[in-house]
Amino acid sequence: MSSPLTVSLTGQALLDSPFFNKGLAFTKQERDIFHLNGLLPSSEHDLEIQVSNAYESIMRQEGNLNRHVTLRALQDENETVFYALLDKYLIEMMPLVYTPGVGEACLNFSKIYQRPRGLYITAEHKGRISQILASPDYDNIRMVIVTDGERILGLGDLGANGMGIPIGKLSLYTACSGLNPSYMLPVTLDVGTENEALLNDPHYIGLKQRRLRGKAYDEFIDEFVKAVQKRWPNSLLHWEDFAGRNAAPLLQRYRDQILSFNDDIQGTASIANAAILAGIAKKKETLSQQRIVIIGGGSAGCGIAYQLLQACIAEGLSQKEALNLFYIFDRPGLLLQGMDDLTEAQQLFARPDALTDGGNTDLTKAINQIRPTILIGVSGQAGLFTKDMITSMAHYCENPLIFPLSNPTSHIEARPEDILAWTKGKAIIGTGSPFLPIEFDGKIIKIDQTNNAYIFPGLGLGALACQAQKISDNMLMAAAKAVVSCSASQEHDGLLPPLSAIKDVAHKVARFVALQAKEEGLCPDFDETSLEENIASLSWEPVYRPYHFAPKA
Numbered sequence: 001m002s003s004p005l006t007v008s009l010t011g012q013a014l015l016d017s018p019f020f021n022k023g024l025a026f027t028k029q030e031r032d033i034f035h036l037n038g039l040l041p042s043s044e045h046d047l048e049i050q051v052s053n054a055y056e057s058i059m060r061q062e063g064n065l066n067r068h069v070t071l072r073a074l075q076d077e078n079e080t081v082f083y084a085l086l087d088k089y090l091i092e093m094m095p096l097v098y099t100p101g102v103g104e105a106c107l108n109f110s111k112i113y114q115r116p117r118g119l120y121i122t123a124e125h126k127g128r129i130s131q132i133l134a135s136p137d138y139d140n141i142r143m144v145i146v147t148d149g150e151r152i153l154g155l156g157d158l159g160a161n162g163m164g165i166p167i168g169k170l171s172l173y174t175a176c177s178g179l180n181p182s183y184m185l186p187v188t189l190d191v192g193t194e195n196e197a198l199l200n201d202p203h204y205i206g207l208k209q210r211r212l213r214g215k216a217y218d219e220f221i222d223e224f225v226k227a228v229q230k231r232w233p234n235s236l237l238h239w240e241d242f243a244g245r246n247a248a249p250l251l252q253r254y255r256d257q258i259l260s261f262n263d264d265i266q267g268t269a270s271i272a273n274a275a276i277l278a279g280i281a282k283k284k285e286t287l288s289q290q291r292i293v294i295i296g297g298g299s300a301g302c303g304i305a306y307q308l309l310q311a312c313i314a315e316g317l318s319q320k321e322a323l324n325l326f327y328i329f330d331r332p333g334l335l336l337q338g339m340d341d342l343t344e345a346q347q348l349f350a351r352p353d354a355l356t357d358g359g360n361t362d363l364t365k366a367i368n369q370i371r372p373t374i375l376i377g378v379s380g381q382a383g384l385f386t387k388d389m390i391t392s393m394a395h396y397c398e399n400p401l402i403f404p405l406s407n408p409t410s411h412i413e414a415r416p417e418d419i420l421a422w423t424k425g426k427a428i429i430g431t432g433s434p435f436l437p438i439e440f441d442g443k444i445i446k447i448d449q450t451n452n453a454y455i456f457p458g459l460g461l462g463a464l465a466c467q468a469q470k471i472s473d474n475m476l477m478a479a480a481k482a483v484v485s486c487s488a489s490q491e492h493d494g495l496l497p498p499l500s501a502i503k504d505v506a507h508k509v510a511r512f513v514a515l516q517a518k519e520e521g522l523c524p525d526f527d528e529t530s531l532e533e534n535i536a537s538l539s540w541e542p543v544y545r546p547y548h549f550a551p552k553a
């Protein structure tokens with residue numbers, strides 16, 4: 001039996017606490033001690049029955065959105081049942097809690113909003129952020145997941161409705177790595193929105209003003225980061241779904257000041273890197289033999305390019321030789337040196353020479369000239385990979401690696417069944433959102449969900465467990481290598497380990513990340529023999545522990 005927990009809540013307040021509530025699983029004795037008599041029907045149910053009831057009530061709902069709402073209501077009622085359910089049915093529940101279900105939830109967030117969870121810090125709270133964080137409810141926080149809602153998946157600016165994302169990511173931290181949910185805080189920085197539909201929607205829950213920009217935005221973010229650092233000096237700040245224009249500058253500004261990472265830039269890059277390294281190993285090739293086209297030069301696209309560039313350099317290429325392998329396309333077409341308004345990240349990859357014959361802006365023409373071996377989509381634009389593009393790619397490359405990574409499913413650049421048909425089953429495919437295996441030519445082909453969910457749970461756990469001062473590029477590379485090594489040790493045909501192994505992956509990622517931090521001198525107080533103990537102290541299991549009552553001190 002697990003060790004007892006001291007609890008000071010009683011009566012309705014105990015039933016209203018999702019972390020402590022056991023619902024019908026409170027024993028007769030607990031019902032006496034915690035003043036629950038009369039508040040619950042007589043029957044005592046165990047966790048197994050509660051999970052099976054919850055599963056049925058979710059599956060009874062029609063469609064992802066209703067199922068997401070039912071799951072979220074369960075999370076707000078009883079976190080033990082919620083996480084025990086995720087444990088048992090992770091493969092079925094992940095697309096509801098996470099992409100694509102969470103995308104639909106964010107689009108409808110104002111309408112499905114039920115109970116508060118996490119913090120909404122708005123532009124009106126400027127000057128008072130520390131006060132908001134000061135509540136004793138947040139004494140144990142070790143992980144803050146923050147968004148400003150400007151680039152929610154591939155859906156764009158959803159303002160405060162983007163809160164679904166940090167909540168969903170937090171759920172996966174616990175489901176995949178076991179991090180204690182009471183140590184995590186989802187935060188939305190509501191600095192306004194440019195989304196006209198939301199500004200005009202009477203149901204919208206967020207601040208109805210245009211986004212803070214420039215100095216006002218920077219000052220607001222700075223107040224928030226400093227308040228987080230002061231309140232929780234040993235915490236990790238996870239940046240999520242900021243627009244390209246802010247994501248990279250914020251990461252650069254703060255990555256050496258506070259333990260932090262940007263999941264869209266670094267987590268997505270790390271998993272794309274893992275899948276690509278596994279893919280080229282399968283083809284018995286090296287990175288230097290690749291030509292890499294990335295469609296979408298935002299945070300994810302440049303992040304992927306940057307980490308692959310490091311991998312090429314580690315393989316022995318000079319920076320110049322390595323840069324020559326990359327072609328990034330964004331709204332103006334192929335990124336070229338001298339273009340106006342390139343971000344710093346884009347400038348590094350801007351090419352010296354244009355393509356000929358319209359290839360700069362016509363993707364099929366570009367494919368014919370570049371003859372890429374790897375095509376990555378992080379554009380957020382559904383259907384951008386056309387049949388012409390993909391058949392051209394397969395014409396020049398026997399087994400092209402094709403990764404339409406945009407989320408949710410409705411925004412994918414091409415559906416895997418089409419890519420398989422257009423390439424006669426030759427393409428090696430990874431997607432950002434989940435797809436069922438596809439039957440092609442009598443064979444069942446697994447589609448790897450190349451999603452940062454393979455990386456961030458273990459990365460966060462590992463960085464906290466070794467008390468890293470910051471997250472280095474090599475720690476992200478170590479995370480990718482951990483995934484590749486899990487994949488190599490499993491019997492399967494895909495590039496990535498099966499999703500069913502995601503917990504083992506998270507623990508291996510955590511170990512690789514912590515050891516890499518140690519090697520780089522980024523965690524001077526950490527002794528690797530205490531890694532498992534440190535991980536255990538951050539972890540939690542969805543089981544009921546016996547409760548002892550003690551009044552609040």
Ligand SMILES: O=C([O-])CC(=O)C(=O)O
Nearest residue numbers: 099153154264407451452
């Ligand atoms: O949330 C996901 O599924 C992956 C991700 O970070 C994004 O698409 O922004």
Ligand SMILES: [Mg+2]
Nearest residue numbers: 153240241264
């Ligand atoms: Mg994201």
